[in-house]
Amino acid sequence: MHHVVVERWSRGASPLHARDARVKLGALVALLIAISTTPDRSQFAFAAYAAVVAAAMAASRLPLAGLVRRGALVLPFSATFALITWWSGEPTRALALAEKSFLSGLSALLLVATTPLTQLLAGLETLGAPRILILVVQFLYRYLFVISEQAQHMRLAAQSRHSAGAAQRRRFTASAGAIGVLFARSWERADGIYRAMLARGFSGRFAPSVRPHLHAADVVFLAAALVVCAGIRLAA
């Protein structure tokens, strides 16, 4: 499960993990703005952004292949649009579209993979993000585990009662029904979890597990990220 792996990664130890969530968010926003506003023809700039992301990946001490594979999850979507653009006679734009989406996806993944969700959301909250948005993200993330766990249980139960020769059509019908049951069961489980949270004093706000505190290294990191992103963008 991708989210379980990323959750584990986010609790690692590296210079990038040690940075405050807010400065990483700031650096990500700067990089995304720079990437998205870079002219399509500027392949040098995209190579420079890729070098920046690669350096950050190396600093994160996370498995590079795993990061690239998960970052590439955006490619099927962007590649579809890139192909359409290519066929319409704009190959430079098509290539830039794929590059922009891949680099942006990989950068966002790097942030999530080096920052525990509680710290990331606490950082967002101190930066003024709406509380309701943060609450929704937190519940979505929690319930992702719930749904995947329910799905695994149901898959095992279905496998234990499927014969190897079961007709494909029959399997498809069973799977379609199972999706409905999965959501009903997940809803029940989510209700139980919410009840357990209330029983332990939850009042609509997750308390941060660490109190955010900026260090000199965080400021230097953010300043360096801003300078590099601005430099590449202006040179493009």
Place this chain on the structure above:
Amino acid sequence: MNRVIEVRGLRYRYPDGTQALDGIDFHLDAGECVALFGSNGSGKTTFVLHLNGLLEGEGSVEVCGLPVRRGALDQIRAKVGLVFQDSDEQLFMPTVLEDVAFGPANLGLDPAAAAGRALKMLEQVGMAGAIHKAPYHLSAGEKRRVAIAGVLAMQPEILVFDEPTTFLDPPGQRELAKLLAGLPQAKLLVTHDVEFARALASRAVFFDHGKVAGEGTVDEIIRRFDWVPRFRESESPDRR
């Protein structure tokens, strides 16, 4: 004896029309351990959900002299620790330490103090070695211990356990009984496990169709309601 729970005439009807509780009178004294017996669907779980305001019925429920009502839920939930039947529902944070610290953080403790208290409780239940583990990687017995630590970390005066021995193997049940016996709080055990209740409870209450059908010592209630599992005909009371 200091009364910590006082329930009078509690009634509750689910939105589908099921009358789950029909005039329950109940009390629990400080330091006492009471077992709640009754068939599935007799209202035991519905009853305990009223004790920290997760459900709101007609009648009166008082915890440590405080009426359970909307304005006082923060205080009530700090006093009544509820350990749910399914530990998976109770463990929702990414790591064991964060999960146990969830309650103290909600009580207003700063992150370091909440983590400190969580660590202390995990040591008490023998799970200090698992602080960085994800809860879903633990065994059923370990999950139950972490769930109990999560509730103990709120330092409640009353502990309510809903089917605490479910999913536990016999050694796990013995360890849990030993752990609970060492806790000074008043305890309410919703259980079908008569041996577990015998080991811990001094009094038992029997629920039937949302009413209290009987009350007495654990053995009195077991005899009166024939509340022991028998799987062979030779064990039937008629054959003995």
